[in-house]
Amino acid sequence: MATLSPAPHLAPRLDVLDARRVRAEFPIFERCRHLPLIYLDSAASSQKPRAVxxxxxxxxxxxxxxxxxxxxxxxxxxxxxxxxxxxxxxxxxxxxxxxxxxxxxxxxxxxxxxxxxxxxxxxxxxxxxxxxxxxxxxxxxxxxxxxxxxxxxxxxxxxxxxxxxxxxxxxxxxxxxxxxxxxxxxxxxxxxxxxxxxxxxxxxxxxxxxxxxxxxxxxxxxxxxxxxxxxxxxxxxxxxxxxxxxxxxxxxxxxxxxxxxxxxxxxxxxxxxxxxxxxxxxxxxxxxxxxxxxxxxxxxxxxxxxGIGMEMVRAHEIALTSYALRTLDARFGADLVVHGPRASAERGGVLSFSFKDLHPHDIAQVLDQSGICVRAGHHCAKPLLRRLGVSATSRASWYVYNDESDIDALAQGLVACSELFCL
Amino acid sequence: MPGLEDLYREIILDHYRNPRNRGELACPPARRAEGFNPLCGDEIVVYLVVDAEGRVSDVKIGGQGCSISQSSASMMSAAVKGRTLDEVRALNRAFKALMTIHESRLEGDEGDGSGTDTPVPDPAVDLGDLAALQGVVRFPVRIKCATLAWNTLTNGLEELAQPA
CATH class of the missing domain: 3.40.640.10 (Type I PLP-dependent aspartate aminotransferase-like (Major domain))
Known part of the structure; x- marks a missing residue:
């Protein structure tokens, strides 16, 4: 896969995906009943752009x-x-x-x-x-x-x-x-x-x-x-x-x-x-x-x-995954266990994790209160979860419309989980 | 959207953090029943000892799961201990009624219940702490979490009715 050459002197950066502009093409993000939609479940199903x-x-x-x-x-x-x-x-x-x-x-x-x-x-x-x-x-x-x-x-x-x-x-x-x-x-x-x-x-x-x-x-x-x-x-x-x-x-x-x-x-x-x-x-x-x-x-x-370019999509997801791994690590340390490879170049934008002793159901429920959608469960891979020694995980996944602010919201939501259950 | 405080009442969180009657019992004399929620992998094990007078003399809960399934199991264990089997069955019916309460009643519209199969809670049965779980019906996907322990207990009781 070709890598993108960094060009930090250019403004705006043409080699970086502008997730905000991409998001503007997805009508569902205009759905703002109580609070903005922070959609972190694209591995289950992606949202649809207006063009589709x-x-x-x-x-x-x-x-x-x-x-x-x-x-x-x-x-x-x-x-x-x-x-x-x-x-x-x-x-x-x-x-x-x-x-x-x-x-x-x-x-x-x-x-x-x-x-x-x-x-x-x-x-x-x-x-x-x-x-x-x-x-x-x-x-x-x-x-x-x-x-x-x-x-x-x-x-x-x-x-x-x-x-x-x-x-x-x-x-x-x-x-x-x-x-x-x-x-x-x-x-x-x-x-x-x-x-x-x-x-x-x-x-x-x-x-x-x-x-x-x-x-x-x-x-x-x-x-x-x-x-x-x-x-x-x-x-x-x-x-x-x-x-x-x-x-x-x-x-x-x-x-x-x-x-x-x-x-x-x-x-x-x-x-x-x-x-x-x-x-x-x-x-x-x-x-x-x-x-x-x-x-x-x-x-x-x-x-x-x-139109976006699949190499751009991949580069964006590597960057977001790196940011997520760094952010969650810095905020929660050993309390949050990520299942799967640590190197973002060896993985896609899907992050399954266990957080303290909290059950993924409870995590997903509390995150939902902040408008954050993550998947909780066995992800239709029960033999794998058995191998990992867990009955369920929480899973956050991203795509072209997500950016760092979604990861920050996830981290903030996890703090709220921790506080609610006093664990 | 209903608020989290409807779901995670303080009494529920207390049972989750400090589960009652947690552990195992030797089988026999205890009976053991297992229940699973295949969707989320929650697992409950109920150990039950019924004495000669038909009273639940001891109960222990094992397994793992979310705060709702674990606290519901903990509350159930406290509620059934020392009760006769008839009383346990009445509690089970009352709890199931609580979990299937008709949506119109949530909105404050009592209705006459006619034309529906909605079980009507028996006012004579005092659910105690268990009543705190009524907020779960506002979160339909979590109802199965709350009823897992009771379904497991029901299976255990059915087995008790069979000759050992």
Missing amino acids: IEAMAGYYETCHANVHRGVYGLAEEATGRYEQARAAVARFIGAPSAREVVFTKNATEALNLVAFSWGRANLRPGDVVVLTEMEHHANLVPWLMLAEQVGVELRYLGITDDGHLDLSGLDAALDGAKVVALTAMSNVLGTLNPVRRVADAAHVAGAVVVVDASQYVPHLPTDVSALGADFLAFTGHKMLGPTGIGVLWGREAVLESTPPFLGGGEMIRDVRLDGFTPNELPWKFEAGTPPIAEAVGLAAAVRVLE
């Missing part, structure tokens, strides 16, 4: 029809907008072809598509699937289901005490492996995993590499070829886009060897009473009327992120 909201409304107001069906001009236009969205997403993740971009409902559905369609067609009883201990349930449960239904063997890469992937057992785990499925960035620890290194080793072993990039694509410049993935899943709503649309990218050859997932309209070329012929890529995987307005919204989100 208006693109979706504009689509419905001016050019909605069903796609790939009508011969009339309006339907052509809607189909064009939908396929342009696919091209925008392909460009955004460095996909060699838009044929490799499949729209799904969300990242979870994308991962289920891989496990059930590719998995059932290509895996036999006793075949090995390698996962990691830090996976989100979305990249665990489909494989657990496959273990029950097909009898595949699951192996896990563990984590080190500082929250990195433990690669010491990688070679042994890969022996006989057919699939390696891992997250590019942990939604709990923030850890950025060495996907390329794991993928190269997996390919030598003859395994297919499935990457859960739900926390990665929204926050870092992404090039699917550079990552070495065969499949890559992410979701629209965590990257300024709408809910209801996710993406599965797959290498063309691998997608070709994957049977259809859901059956119905759109995904077929021909249907007879005794059988069917599936459509070509990518429509073979898009049964039924797809999320058209959502695709238009996602394309608008991609344009917003490209």
Whole structure:
């Protein structure tokens, strides 16, 4: 990744993201019933810029029809907008072809598509699937289901005490492996995993590499070829886009060897009473009327992120993460334990922490009184939390609209928690 | 938005900081029941000894969780100790009624309750400290925290009804 050259003599700094200006583009921050919204839960779902909201409304107001069906001009236009969205997403993740971009409902559905369609067609009883201990349930449960239904063997890469992937057992785990499925960035620890290194080793072993990039694509410049993935899943709503649309990218050859997932309209070329012929890529995987307005919204989100620049997004989040680690450390010392890597260059803008003996529920409740939104719970990663020895954590996460003042508010809110419970 | 003082009453914080009847009991003679809140990972263990006259002669609470689940468990342990099983069941019903109180009643509109399944609190049952938890209903996601201990106790009592 290219680094930004510091230019402190320039005013205003053009190499630094101006979060205040970005925030002005997000109508939700105008919501000020009692106190300003301090949104620190973008790892769960990001807020939406006006450009996305208006693109979706504009689509419905001016050019909605069903796609790939009508011969009339309006339907052509809607189909064009939908396929342009696919091209925008392909460009955004460095996909060699838009044929490799499949729209799904969300990242979870994308991962289920891989496990059930590719998995059932290509895996036999006793075949090995390698996962990691830090996976989100979305990249665990489909494989657990496959273990029950097909009898595949699951192996896990563990984590080190500082929250990195433990690669010491990688070679042994890969022996006989057919699939390696891992997250590019942990939604709990923030850890950025060495996907390329794991993928190269997996390919030598003859395994297919499935990457859960739900926390990665929204926050870092992404090039699917550079990552070495065969499949890559992410979701629209965590990257300024709408809910209801996710993406599965797959290498063309691998997608070709994957049977259809859901059956119905759109995904077929021909249907007879005794059988069917599936459509070509990518429509073979898009049964039924797809999320058209959502695709238009996602394309608008991609344009917003490209406008800011993904390297700028990453640099901003590294800076905020460093500031947060410094601030919380200075204010609370050993009373606040951050789970995951300490170096902000090795992690994304997701900070899970334990604070004194306070329960995350209580922390999130008290912070809410100051308008601060953080997540409390197991973050859909129960095996990881068990490994960390906690039943729940508090998690703050940031994005392009957050700045240092949000971190300061969080620290102030934690002081209020501490005072209320007298701990 | 309801204020924090509705949720974190002083008596609740007191039970959280100084939980009553915390610990374990040997099983048998005690019965042990476990309850989980899968959403937040809260866990309650209730140890219960019922004597020959059908009275809760001893109770201990284990597990971990948030201030609401822990203080509710602590208050429950104090409330049921020394009570007959019938009295415990009446307390349980009254507490559940407190936790499902109809929203219109929160707004001061008593209503006649007709056409709803809302349990009506029994005025004859004195909830004591437990009444302090009534503010929890204004924070719907926390109701499960408050009722976890009682649901666990109910499971334990059902098991008691079965032959050992």
